[in-house]
Amino acid sequence: MTAKTKDNSNKALLIGHYDPLVPTGRGSWVPYSQTSLEDLLFKFDRAYPEYTDEPREDVIAAWEAANEMMTDTQLLHLEEELKSAWAYEKRAEDEDFAAAYAVSEAIVNRMLKIEAHTLRGFKAKALAISWCHNGDEIDFGEETTDLQLVVSIINDLLAA
Structure with missing residues (x-):
């Protein structure tokens, strides 16, 4: 880059x-x-x-x-690790899934503790949220405006 x-x-x-x-x-x-x-x-x-x-x-x-x-160097590095771990997790057989999931979860937990400072950093965190929802459409189950805005921001970051 x-x-x-x-x-x-x-x-x-x-x-x-x-x-x-x-x-x-x-x-x-x-x-x-x-x-x-x-x-x-x-x-x-x-x-x-x-x-x-x-x-x-x-x-x-x-x-x-x-x-x-x-x-956001550390966040960007963890984003790449999460992409790899998540790809492996998706391919994992039943007996390996728990271990693969644990690796992804550990990466997301590390990302949680790091403050994002740039758009790229926030985009990395949006990917972590997407992982938490198994890559499915994010829906917090409530129609309050604040949660609708949160979902909108996450989707915007994932699309950027």
């Missing part, structure tokens, strides 16, 4: 398990987890003293894109 600038150059490059690379200047990149915005701007200013604010804004945009990718 990469974020792009208006001129289609890379802002942040996602590598490994959700550790984006961000540009430091003159073709060099550094993992997001190993730097700060101040460090990036210092390196950029040293590499490109002739540039004004516009390219510097691209470095800030790259940092912000990387920061957004990193914010």
